[in-house]
Amino acid sequence: MTIRVRRDSGLYGWERALGRAGLAPVAGADEAGRGACAGPLVAAACILGEGRTIEGLRDSKLMTARARDACYDAIIASAKAYAVVVVPADEVDAQGVHRANLAALRRAVLRLAVTPRYVLTDGFQVDGMGAPSLAIWKGDRVAGCVAAASVLAKVTRDRMMIEADAHFPGYGFAVHKGYTTRVHQEALERLGPSPIHRMSYRNVREAADLAHGAERRARVIDDE
Structure with missing residues (x-):
């Protein structure tokens, strides 16, 4: 099956196209902290509510902290399902960052309370998620569910690092x-x-x- 998404279809074009193909619900998965040298790696997966949009949602790295917090609350309140996985620094060391990243993304998708029929990931192809999947370059900028996952991952991790600042x-x-x-x-x-x-x-x-x-x-x- 070939899924075609127009470049001008907006942030929710992928979900709409996959839905028309009978592949809803669609989950997005993304991580935060891959490039950091301290703190955990955090992965998140999210299925947005059908037909719902999140005001101001975009790639979490392009948002202010206040905007991310507002989006985080809106995603939590309206998502059909979401899951977050935290991988501590010592586990990142033990597995290697790339393997830890793929495993965390997989675990986040598999922990969703609703089983997706299709999964979109940001950049990296991830196998073993129980559904067909597609890795999209800059996925957090072009697919709403991936952008939502990026917000969940980044806000969770940022809050953990702010707490770590008090301990260290x-x-x-x-x-x-x-x-x-x-x-x-x-x-x-x-x-x-x-x-x-x-x-x-x-x-x-x-x-x-x-x-x-x-x-x-x-x-x-x-x-x-």
Whole structure:
């Protein structure tokens, strides 16, 4: 079956086209935190209510924090089904970020209370979701259900990183959310890795080596 979606069909064109083909309900899946060196990877899946639109919905990365929060509340209130999966930093290290990402997206879809007949993902093809699927380049910009999943994932993760900032002060998690910025890297090198840093990332390992070296030097001075 060939599904054709016009470029000017808007954010909900994919859902409408798949629905006309008898493939509703359609789920979207996306993640947040793939590129961060600290904090969890968060994946979400969402089936929007039939015929419903979310005011202001778009790619979560292009929205302000206030707009994302408003969309998050609207999605929770009106979605037919949604699910969120959190993968801690140590599990990301153990599995590798790409494998952890695919597994989390799969788990999010399989946890939906309503079984989708079709799944749209952002960028990566994900197998084993119990339904036909299609990976769409920039899916969170062209498919409403994927955009909704991106909002759920990002808002969930941002809130977790703001909470982490209170537990691990000094890194600036509330601001950069665990992504590698100059301020974050300077704090990482000064303080060493926190328990939520991903040790499989090169910049984190190098900062750990610096911290251990400084600790050894301090020990030698104390012994003298």
